[in-house]
Amino acid sequence: MNRQPPLFKPSMSNPREPTVTASEGPSGTGEPLLAWFERRTANARLADVQFDDPKLEYRRLFSEVWGTFLLVLVAAGGGVIGATAFGGDLTLAMKALAPGMMVMGIIFFMGTISGAHLNPAVTLAFAVRGNFPWRRVPGYIVAQVVGAVLAAWFLQLMYGGIIHGATEPTTDVSLWVAMVTEAVLTLGLVSVIPGTASGARNVGINGAIAVGAYIGLVSVWGAPVSGASMNPARSFGPELVAGNLTAYWIYLVGPIIGAMVAVGFEYILKGKATKAGAEAAQGILDENPDGV
Numbered sequence: 487m488n489r490q491p492p493l494f495k496p497s498m499s500n501p502r503e504p505t506v507t508a509s510e511g512p513s514g515t516g517e518p519l520l521a522w523f524e525r526r527t528a529n530a531r532l533a534d535v536q537f538d539d540p541k542l543e544y545r546r547l548f549s550e551v552w553g554t555f556l557l558v559l560v561a562a563g564g565g566v567i568g569a570t571a572f573g574g575d576l577t578l579a580m581k582a583l584a585p586g587m588m589v590m591g592i593i594f595f596m597g598t599i600s601g602a603h604l605n606p607a608v609t610l611a612f613a614v615r616g617n618f619p620w621r622r623v624p625g626y627i628v629a630q631v632v633g634a635v636l637a638a639w640f641l642q643l644m645y646g647g648i649i650h651g652a653t654e655p656t657t658d659v660s661l662w663v664a665m666v667t668e669a670v671l672t673l674g675l676v677s678v679i680p681g682t683a684s685g686a687r688n689v690g691i692n693g694a695i696a697v698g699a700y701i702g703l704v705s706v707w708g709a710p711v712s713g714a715s716m717n718p719a720r721s722f723g724p725e726l727v728a729g730n731l732t733a734y735w736i737y738l739v740g741p742i743i744g745a746m747v748a749v750g751f752e753y754i755l756k757g758k759a760t761k762a763g764a765e766a767a768q769g770i771l772d773e774n775p776d777g778v
Contacts, residue, residue, distance in 0.1 A: 543622070543675065546600035548631045553592045553635030554604045554719055561585040562724045566641045570648035582709050586702025593694035603742025605717040606630055607745040611676045614749045616759035627719075634723030642727050646749055652724040653713025653737055661736060664712040668740030669747070671708050672716045675700055676748035 509579045564581035567573035601618075603609045606627045611620035641646040655664030678700045682693040698732045701716070708714035721737035 523641040543625065545623075547625050549596045549600040550603060550626055551601070551633040551636070552631035553596055553602055554630045555637045555640075556592060557585060557604050557717075558634045558637035558720050558723050560588040561720055562638060562648065563641055563653040566645050566647055568649050570645060578709065579706060582705035582714065583702040585705065586698040586700070588698075589701055590694045590698030593711060594691075604630060604719075605741075606719055607672055607717065607741040608676060608679060610742065611680070611749050614746065615680060615752060617680070618673075629732065630719040631722060634719040635726060636723075637672050638723035638727040641724075645653040646723050649728040649730065652728055652730070653715040653721045654733055655712045655736060656710060659711060663731065664737045665740040666734075667708060667712045668715060669744035670737060671704050671712075671714055671735055672744030673748050673751075674704060674718050674744075675743045677751055680748070712736065712740075717746075718742070 490608070541652055562577060562585070564584055568576040589602075589604065592604065601612070603612070609618065609623055609626045609630070613620050613623050630774060638648055638651070641651060655661060659667075678696050679693070682696045685728060701714075703716040713721070713735045718738045718741055721734060722731075725731050725734050
């Protein structure tokens with residue numbers, strides 16, 4: 487039986503010091519560089535195929551639960567802690583920028599797993615656009631709602647006053663103005679997300695910076711008006727735990743309308759959906775979509 491040579495072998499001068507064998511690089515007999523690279527990355531590509539297995543969908547769903555939990559923890563937590571005696575130093579700018587920074591971090595650490603939707607409006611937009619399979623939409627939305635509710639419960643159990651972390655429109659504008667504000671804010675958000683996720687690498691650095699910065703910046707002016715939710719799950723969690731869903735329709739209807747308009751804009755700007763966009767939406771960030 488032929489045995490593969492070990493990856494490392496002791497050097498003659500120091501038996502404990504490993505040295506790379508010829509199998510670690512292109513062979514001295516003239517092995518083509520691309521063939522060597524393909525051989526070296528075979529296991530990684532096999533892992534990618536296994537990771538896309540529908541039986542492992544729980545990984546993506548768990549990442550959506552965990553990511554949405556962290557997002558709502560920061561977004562609602564700013565209001566909850568800001569209403570306490572020890573959190574009075576939190577300013578509106580801090581509360582507005584914190585969710586954007588959190589989304590940036592979430593995209594960095596789990597964007598390659600689930601696409602880091604964290605938002606039913608985003609998931610629906612990807613599906614309508616044709617970048618995300620409809621059969622996976624219900625699971626994603628349920629996962630996002632579960633994460634939001636768990637975060638709201640955690641804040642209520644730890645600190646109380648979860649209503650202070652809920653998104654509610656100011657009394658100085660009508661409910662319809664608040665709804666349109668949410669629609670316009672979400673229109674911009676969902677325009678930014680497909681715009682940076684249409685290429686396979688944009689979910690990484692480009693997507694994280696663009697999406698996080700957008701959320702933080704528009705929240706500075708949008709938060710005093712409507713709470714700048716842009717996310718039906720983020721609003722649902724705290725309002726459910728607080729037992730006050732009176733104005734929730736604003737944060738359901740507004741973001742969905744904005745997301746659908748954004749899909750139309752995306753079609754006008756870029757035409758039909760691309761394979762790269764589908765892989766970004768689903769969290770598949772391979773250098774080559776064909777895995778070669």
